[in-house]
Amino acid sequence: MSAGKKGDCFKNAGSNVYKKIMQEWRILENNLPESIFVRVYEGRIDLLRAVIIGAQGTPYHDGLFFFDFAFPSDYPNNPPLVHYHSHGLELNPNLYDNGYVCLSLLNTWSAEETEMWNPTGSTVLQALVSLQALVLNEKPYYNEPGYEEPxxxxxxxxxxxxxxxxxxxxxxxxxxxxxxxxxxxxxxxxxxxxxxxxxxxxxxxxxxxxxxxxxxxxxxxxxxxxxxxxxxxxxxxxxxxxxxxxxxxxxxxxxxx
Missing domain, CATH: 1.20.1280 (Monooxygenase)
Structure with a gap:
């Protein structure tokens, strides 16, 4: 498939990719927690920017954590690509200083099949909530592989x-x-x-x-x-x-x- 045709799926309102992204927008509009905010772009529906407010009871409290999402041309067969705005700092084992996000739901970390991206059921909302609850959590030290909380x-x-x-x-x-x-x-x-x-x-x-x-x-x-x-x-x-x-x-x- 040519690059041009790949891009067409984001502009063609009849394409499955376009319809799925519109569905994602509706899910986000109706279900986002109060501590997560999202900006979508009508001219570039393949892109999305989100910010998570660090939760009380965690070392991330009151901080702002930004993530950029890019939908692939075969979405939802594959998960969105996610980049964390790290500013060169590594404040979590799952968030690298180069912006790489390590999360099984995004297929960037090996896990049981039930924890990986499911084209028929997984959503951007689930990814955002996972980032907030599983990554920016109370004891991020134990996010490191092999470190089990005693x-x-x-x-x-x-x-x-x-x-x-x-x-x-x-x-x-x-x-x-x-x-x-x-x-x-x-x-x-x-x-x-x-x-x-x-x-x-x-x-x-x-x-x-x-x-x-x-x-x-x-x-x-x-x-x-x-x-x-x-x-x-x-x-x-x-x-x-x-x-x-x-x-x-x-x-x-x-x-x-």
Whole structure:
């Protein structure tokens, strides 16, 4: 099949690919969780951009994580290609610093057949929810192949340390997004960080001072210091904090200008 004919399937309203993508749009419109937002393009229906807001109770809380989807010309026989906006940072075993997304539902990781892409049943919505729930989760350390979560022990300490590293990388991602918001999401990024800046900064202080475990800041300003904080994490966050504060202030100033 020529390249031209491959492209025709995205413009021909009668093609199976076109109809399937329109069905995907309807599913997303009616079923997206409140913490996932999607932008589609009428002129390029083969492309889609999504952002996931990091969930509370995870080291990704309040962060923004962008993914680009590209539908293949034989969709849905094969899953969409997905690229993560990593900004050169690797904050999850499933999200590489080159943007590669490792997920069985996308056929980018080997798994049982029931976990792989199913042309008759799998959807973009399922992929997005999987990214939010299975990848950007509470203990991403155990996403690493061969790392199984124990009931207790030293590996829990490793997981906690990894969460600290992840939160620091998430903060760096926030700063990058403020200065370089993805196209068509400029206002979204600005508004999100204007709304959540104070909470994020308060969480940073709580984590530095050991008043909350990373990911579990509950907004309380007077929690006792009961969490052991590594010297490395404390040093990293104390260096990041003023830069993050400046970025948030700059973002707020640009919104009110």
């Amino acid at each position: 009931s207790s022990g030293d590996w829990d300490l490793d997981s906690a340390e990894y969460n600290g590293e992840v939160f620091g990388l998430s903060c760096k991602t926030m700063m990058f997004l403020i200065d370089n918001p993805p196209k068509n999401f400029e206002a979204f990024v600005k508004d999100h960080f204007c709304e959540r800046a104070n909470v994020i900064l308060a969480a940073c202080r709580a984590y530095i001072e050991g008043r909350a475990r990373v990911g579990y800041y509950d907004g309380s300003p007077s929690s006792p210091c009961t969490v052991d904080v590594s010297r490395e994490f404390k040093g990293t966050m104390e260096a990041l904090y003023p830069n993050l504060e400046v970025a948030f202030n700059r973002n707020a100033a640009s919104k009110s200008a």
